[in-house]
Amino acid sequence: MEQVIVCNGLTKRFGDFTAVDSITFEVNKGEIFGFLGANGAGKTTAMRMLCGLSTPSSGKATIAGFDVYKQTEQIKKNIGYMSQKFSLYDDLTVQENITFFAGIYGISDAEIKKNGDDLLLRLGMQDQAKKMVSSLPLGWKQKLAFSTAVIHKPKIVFLDEPTGGVDPVTRRQFWELIYEAADNGITIFVTTHYMDEAEYCKRVSIMVDGKVAALDTPSNLKEQFGANTMDEVFYHLAREAKRGE
C-alpha cells in the first residue's frame, strides 16, 4: 500500500510551548483519515506543517513523497485545501471561481474548461454557472468549495472542519462527495468535531495535548475503549487533557 503522508516524531514548538509533540503516523493512498482533537489540541498546527505553511521544529514528514522542510513548493502543487469558511469569492460567478482556482495552479486553459465542465456536470450545477456564488445556498457553496479544492487533481486534500455550521442532510451529501473523491484515489485528511462523521472515516487519530493519543479504525477504537460510539471514545480521551483552550 502506497503511503502518501508519513510523519515521524513531527514536533512544533513556539518558545516554551510545544503545540505538536512528536506525532507519528502514516496515511495510505485513497484513505479517508479523520484527524480529531479538542480545540487547542494542536490539530491546526499539525495540519499547517503538513501543508507546507509552517516549518516543523523537529521530526520528519513527507507529503506525497516530498519533504516538508525542503520541498514545500512541490507539496503545494500536490495538495488541495478547504476550510470551514468554504473560501469562495462571493462577488464572482460559479464559473469564474472555478476558472480562478484552477488558474492559480497553472492548469492549461483547455484543461480548465474540461475539468470545470466535468465538475459542473457532476454537481448538476450547469444552470448555475453564471450565477454569483453569493446567491447559492450554503450546501451548494460547500460542494463547490470542495470541488474547486480538488480541481487540480491533487494527491491529498486537507479538509479543515469542512462541515461546520451545515445541516445534517447537507453534511451527509457532502460526505458522498468525499467518498467519490477517495474512490478516485484522492487521499482525504479531514478534521471534524462531529463524531458521526468520525464513523465515516477509515481510520481516525485523536490528538490530546499535542500528542496522538489514539489511532485506529473507528470500530477498533470503540472496542479498545469499551465504548458504543465514537463520541464516548472521544470524551474518554479528551477529558484527560491538561491544556485548556
Place this chain on the structure above:
Amino acid sequence: MKQFLSFVRKEFLHVLRDRKTLFILFGMPVVQILIFGFALTNEVKNSTIVVVDNAKDLSSQAIITRIEASRYFQIEKNLVGSKELEAAFRTGEIKMAIVFPAGFAESLQHQNTAQIQVIADASDPNTATTLTNYVSSIIRDYQTEMNVTNQLPYRIQPELRMLYNPQLKGAPNFVPGVMSLVLMLVCVMMTAISIVKEKENGTMEILLVSPFKPIMVVLAKALPYLLLSIINVITILLLSVFVLDLPIVGSILLLFGESILFIITCLTLGIFISVKTDSQQTAMLISLVGMLLPTLLFSGFLFPIENMPLPLQVFSNIVPAKWYYLMVKSIMIKGLGFSYIWKETLILVGITLFLLLISLKSFKIRLA
C-alpha cells in the same frame, strides 16, 4: 506568469463588479477638483459695488476708471442718497460702496491729503476684508503714480502690493493637493481593504496553500489599483487644464513618472497596513485616520508647514504626500525639471523601499 494573469483577471473582476466603489473612485477626483476649483475659492470676483462720486473731478474719475477696469468689481449704478445706499446694502444687492467727498481733487492738491469713504457689507467678514483690501490697493496704486508725476515731497508705499500676484491664486495649490489626496485614498485604503478581505473570507488560506507565491498575491492585488490611479491622475490633469485653465508648465512625462512613484509608495503603504491588520474595518480606520489626516494636515496643502511648531515640522518629513505635493507644485506650476526635485524623488524612493522591506518581512513572519 499564466497563474499571475488569472489572478490579475480575478482582481479586475472584483474591482469592476463593485459598481458603487468604482463610481466613488472615479467620481471622487472630479467632484473634489470641481469643489476646490469653484466653490472653495478665496478670491472674490465680480462683486457688485456702488460708487458715489460727489467730486466729479479728474482725480475721482481716474480712480473710478481703475476700479471699473478691475475684474473684481462690477459697478452697478450710481446711487446718490445715503438712504438708497442703506437699502441696497440691506437687500444684499451691493457688497461695498465707495464715496468720494465733494472737492476731492482740490483737497488732494492743496492739502496733500484727501479722504475716500469705503463702506463694506461685513456680514460676510472675509469678503468684506478682501474687497476693502482690493480697493485700498487700487487707491494706493493711484497715489503712488500721482506722487511720481507730481514730484511731491512725500510718498506712500503700498503695503499690499502682492494682492493680484497670480502665484496667490487658489487653483495651483489645490490641484497637487487633490492629486495626493485622491491617490492616497485610492491606493492605500483600497489595497489594504482588498488584501484584508481575503483574510476575512478565508480565501487567503487557500491562496497560501496553493503554489501561488505570497508576494505574487500582493502584486496582483496592487496592479488594478495602480491602473485605476493612473486613470485618476489623467482625469485630474485634464480637468485642471481644460476646466480650471491651469496649464502644466513643466514636463508631463516627469509629472507622470513622479505620480507613478507616489502611487507605488501608497500601494506599499496599503500592503503594509493589510499585513498588520485582520479586519476590513480596522484597515479602513487606519487608512483614514493614519494616512488621510496626515496627508491633509502635513502635506502643506491646507496649512503651511513653516508655521507649525518644530516637532510637527520634523514629523511632516515622513509624510510621503508632502514630498509628492512639493514635486507636483514644482513641475506643474513652476515648470522645474528633474534637477530641481531629485532630492524629493530620492526621499520618496527611500520611504517606498523602507515600507516594502518591513511589509515583506512581517508578511513572512506571519506565514511562519
